[in-house]
Every structure is written in C-alpha cells, then in structure tokens.
Amino acid sequence: MIADNARYHHFKGIDDFLKGIENISFLYLPPYCSELNAIEHLWKNLRQAVIHNTVFEVFSQLIQQVKSHLDVLNLDKGKLKKLCYFIQ
Structure with missing residues (x-):
C-alpha cells in the first residue's frame, strides 16, 4: 500500500497491526x-x-460544482487514469 507521510500513517501500532495481515506492507x-x-x-x-x-x-x-466535476471525471476513465498516474 502506498502512503504519504501523514502522521496517522506512522502511528506506533502500525507494525503490530500489519503482522496479522498477509500480503500488505506500506x-x-x-x-x-x-x-x-x-x-x-x-x-x-x-x-x-x-x-x-x-x-x-x-x-x-x-x-455541487465539485460533485459535478467528479461525476464527469468518473465517466471519463481515461482522463481520471491520466490524472492519477505518475509518468517517469
């Protein structure tokens, strides 16, 4: 799982929490x-x-404007994918 460096992604119990879950790492x-x-x-x-x-x-x-714009992006999967894809 990709995570940014927000404080709540680094809480003290994260390692203990992830021990019980297979195939997930940060x-x-x-x-x-x-x-x-x-x-x-x-x-x-x-x-x-x-x-x-x-x-x-x-x-x-x-x-309403934000919802409307997100609805348009949801219909255009190509544009949404392009926005959320990191190109090296």
Missing part, C-alpha cells in the same frame, strides 16, 4: 514529493476546473 512516499502522490494531481485538476478565481454565493454551490 511503501512510504518521500517527504515533500507531491508529484508522486496521485491524489495531488486530482486536487490540482479540481482546483483549476472548479474553484480557481471563482466566488460562490453559498457553500452548497461549491459542493
């Missing part, structure tokens, strides 16, 4: 390497497409 991304973290590419796309230079009258409008 591969930690290097610190400050957002370009390797697939979700960061999705967040960037979301910010550019939905909230960049936009003022929403009410919070529910923002939520």
Whole structure:
C-alpha cells in the first residue's frame, strides 16, 4: 500500500497491526514529493476546473460544482487514469 507521510500513517501500532495481515506492507512516499502522490494531481485538476478565481454565493454551490466535476471525471476513465498516474 502506498502512503504519504501523514502522521496517522506512522502511528506506533502500525507494525503490530500489519503482522496479522498477509500480503500488505506500506511503501512510504518521500517527504515533500507531491508529484508522486496521485491524489495531488486530482486536487490540482479540481482546483483549476472548479474553484480557481471563482466566488460562490453559498457553500452548497461549491459542493455541487465539485460533485459535478467528479461525476464527469468518473465517466471519463481515461482522463481520471491520466490524472492519477505518475509518468517517469
């Protein structure tokens, strides 16, 4: 499992927890390497497409726009895969 370096991914009991589970180990991304973290590419796309230079009258409008954009990405699996894929 690939994990970033969030504190909750390094809790003291993680080794004991993983001992009972076969075939799962953590591969930690290097610190400050957002370009390797697939979700960061999705967040960037979301910010550019939905909230960049936009003022929403009410919070529910923002939520609706985010949901709408994610629905579009969900339908376009190729674009979603491209956003979340690290190209070396």
